[in-house]
Amino acid sequence: MWQKPLFIIILFYLFILLQNSFFVHYSLFGATPNLVFILFFLLAFFVKKDRNYQIIYLSAIAGILLDISSYAYLGVSIVVLMAIGFMLKKTQSSLKNMADSYPFAHFLPLFIVFFIVYRVLAMAYLQFIDPSHILMSFNLSFIAGIAYNTVFAVIGFWIFKKLGKKALR
Amino acid sequence: MKRIIQNMNGVKNFSIRHKNKNWLRILIGGAILLFFIFIFNIFSSPIKNYFYTASAPIQKTFWNAGESSSFIIGSLFNGVTLSKENIGLKDENQKLLSQIAALQSIEQGNQAQSDVSATCQNSGFKLVMAGVSGLNNDILSINKGSADGIAVGMPVISQQGVLFGKTLKVYKNFSDVMLISNKNSVINVKVQQNLTAQTGDAVAPEIDGVVKGSGGLNAYLDLIPISSEINPQDVLVTSAIEKSFPKDLLVGEIIQKQKDDQKPFQQAQLNLFFDVKTTDNLFVIKNYKQAN
Numbered sequence: 001m002w003q004k005p006l007f008i009i010i011l012f013y014l015f016i017l018l019q020n021s022f023f024v025h026y027s028l029f030g031a032t033p034n035l036v037f038i039l040f041f042l043l044a045f046f047v048k049k050d051r052n053y054q055i056i057y058l059s060a061i062a063g064i065l066l067d068i069s070s071y072a073y074l075g076v077s078i079v080v081l082m083a084i085g086f087m088l089k090k091t092q093s094s095l096k097n098m099a100d101s102y103p104f105a106h107f108l109p110l111f112i113v114f115f116i117v118y119r120v121l122a123m124a125y126l127q128f129i130d131p132s133h134i135l136m137s138f139n140l141s142f143i144a145g146i147a148y149n150t151v152f153a154v155i156g157f158w159i160f161k162k163l164g165k166k167a168l169r
Numbered sequence: 170m171k172r173i174i175q176n177m178n179g180v181k182n183f184s185i186r187h188k189n190k191n192w193l194r195i196l197i198g199g200a201i202l203l204f205f206i207f208i209f210n211i212f213s214s215p216i217k218n219y220f221y222t223a224s225a226p227i228q229k230t231f232w233n234a235g236e237s238s239s240f241i242i243g244s245l246f247n248g249v250t251l252s253k254e255n256i257g258l259k260d261e262n263q264k265l266l267s268q269i270a271a272l273q274s275i276e277q278g279n280q281a282q283s284d285v286s287a288t289c290q291n292s293g294f295k296l297v298m299a300g301v302s303g304l305n306n307d308i309l310s311i312n313k314g315s316a317d318g319i320a321v322g323m324p325v326i327s328q329q330g331v332l333f334g335k336t337l338k339v340y341k342n343f344s345d346v347m348l349i350s351n352k353n354s355v356i357n358v359k360v361q362q363n364l365t366a367q368t369g370d371a372v373a374p375e376i377d378g379v380v381k382g383s384g385g386l387n388a389y390l391d392l393i394p395i396s397s398e399i400n401p402q403d404v405l406v407t408s409a410i411e412k413s414f415p416k417d418l419l420v421g422e423i424i425q426k427q428k429d430d431q432k433p434f435q436q437a438q439l440n441l442f443f444d445v446k447t448t449d450n451l452f453v454i455k456n457y458k459q460a461n
Contacts, residue, residue: 013224020303020310021228025235025446030350030385032304053191056198064209068220069305071338071345074213075206122306123352141385 008043009061015039016065031145033152036062037081037118041111042156044085046102049093055085080121084114104157111153115146218314218340225312225343228302239446256447263329263419263442270361270406270417294415296452299325299344304445307351307384309333311451314342324414324454331442332356332407332418333451346451349420350441354382357411358420360393361404377408380420386445390423390437399426399437415457 015035023032040062047054063078070077088110095106119142209216297317303310313319325333325346334354337347347354360376378393393399403423409416421441428435 017224017228017231020305021231022235024232024304025239027386027446030387053194053198056195056202060202060205068217069303071308071347074209074216078202078206139383139385139387141383141387145385 005057008058012036012039012061012065016069020069028148029144030141031148033149034115035152036066037115038149038153038156040081040085041088041114041153042160044088045092045107045110046160047089049089052086052089055082055089059085077122080118084118084121087117088114102161107157108150108154112146112150115149115153119145214340218342221310221340221343225302228310229300229312232302236446236449259444260329263331266404266442267330267417267419270404270419294457295455297455299451299453301445301448301451302343307348307354307382307386308337309346309348309445309451311344311346311453312342313453314340314344316341318455319344319453320455322413324418324457325451326418326454327443327448327451330417330419332414332420333443333445333448335413336453344453348382348386348443348445349380350382350384350386350388352382352384354380354388356380356414356420357408358390358405359408359416360390360397360399360423361406362398362400377410378405380405380439386441388421388439388441390439391434393435393437395428395430395433395435397435399423399435401425405439415454 019032019035023035026032040058043058044055047058059078059081063076063081064074066077066081067074091110092106098105297313297319299311299313299317299319301309302312309325311325319336319339321336321339323336325335327333332349334346334348334351336344338345349356356379358378358380360378362374362376376393376397376399378390380388381391382388390399390405401423405420405422407414407416407418407420419442421439424438424440426435426437
């Protein structure tokens with residue numbers, strides 16, 4: 001019973017360390033993969049309809065780690081991730097039912113949209129944006145970041161589908 | 170009939186109770202969460218410090234692994250010799266640029282005054298060497314904190330005199346450094362025009378501007394008067410106007426200018442001189458008098 005949450009916490013912890021150290025050396029136009037967000041999104045995506053409350057503790061773990069490793073107030077990421085998590089579940093429930101409950105056709109566009117939402121919200125709270133910054137913020141690094149993170153998310157999706165789905169449920 | 174209606178009402182009541190239970194769970198969860206957020210923020214500094222202290226060895230291992238593996242992968246593409254030569258040349262180039270910046274400053278101002286100022290500014294600094302251990306949103310983590318005499322707002326440079334940024338938050342055993350590429354970073358700079366190639370004249374009037382971070386380890390030059398002539402490869406160094414940083418620290422070079430005659434100022438894309446990926450140690454200037 002307690003193994004699953006513990007395993008998730010360890011995974012989030014390792015991912016935050018990896019994204020802030022190892023993957024810094026593999027940046028693409030200044031963009032690095034946000035492994036914690038990707039893991040959060042994957043876990044939230046595969047949460048069953050009647051267990052939406054799990055979003056709360058998932059966003060609490062992911063958010064606190066993101067906030068500890070940044071200069072933001074503790075808790076801001078928790079709220080942002082929680083909002084994204086519940087929006088994701090709401091969107092998923094309104095999508096047309098398919099034979100596969102968690103199809104890739106849903107995952108990919110949802111990830112891209114919610115990642116952009118997350119980046120915009122992160123920009124709003126991490127950086128004070130003056131008008132001259134807005135245009136400069138949507139630069140090559142921003143686009144590269146979306147593409148780079150999507151690649152990791154897609155890999156994660158297939159790994160999750162093949163191996164982790166049963167283990168993490 | 171009556172029984173069926175009673176059953177239906179029962180189902181309806183159960184459904185409402187179930188929904189209410191879910192909402193109650195969410196509300197209780199939210200309340201507990203808010204309570205923890207409040208508590209966490211009270212103890213934010215020690216929490217971050219303990220987290221960093223506990224994670225530092227693992228993070229440093231990952232950092233070194235990333236550095237060496239990216240070097241190996243890079244070498245596969247570029248060749249080991251080329252890569253080493255490139256790093257050596259880069260270091261040498263930055264040293265030379267630093268010397269040029271100092272020379273230009275001497276030529277333009279009063280010789281004696283510049284000597285005094287250079288002596289005070291370049292050799293009077295008390296430096297603390299710190300190791301780099303993490304990067305997140307253009308915020309760099311270094312392994313020295315208030316226990317080593319570091320305070321908020323201190324300039325952070327490399328051994329070649331390249332400006333990285335300034336300390337943003339200081340904890341007991343580590344500090345967050347806001348890089349000049351961070352979107353909140355704005356610094357005053359001087360553009361040192363590289364006219365030697367064009368006119369044979371090494372000395373040119375310096376142009377004041379500001380470098381604004383645009384995130385993703387990038388920044389751009391702004392507030393350059395439209396009448397001023399700037400060119401690619403012009404070098405940017407810190408100016409002492411703002412007094413946040415010592416003057417003549419290397420910042421970057423212009424890659425491409427963006428000039429619009431209808432706007433009062435021109436902008437330019439920059440190549441920042443700092444390289445987080447290949448830097449292991451940085452220096453925090455402890456005794457630079459700050460404006461703030």
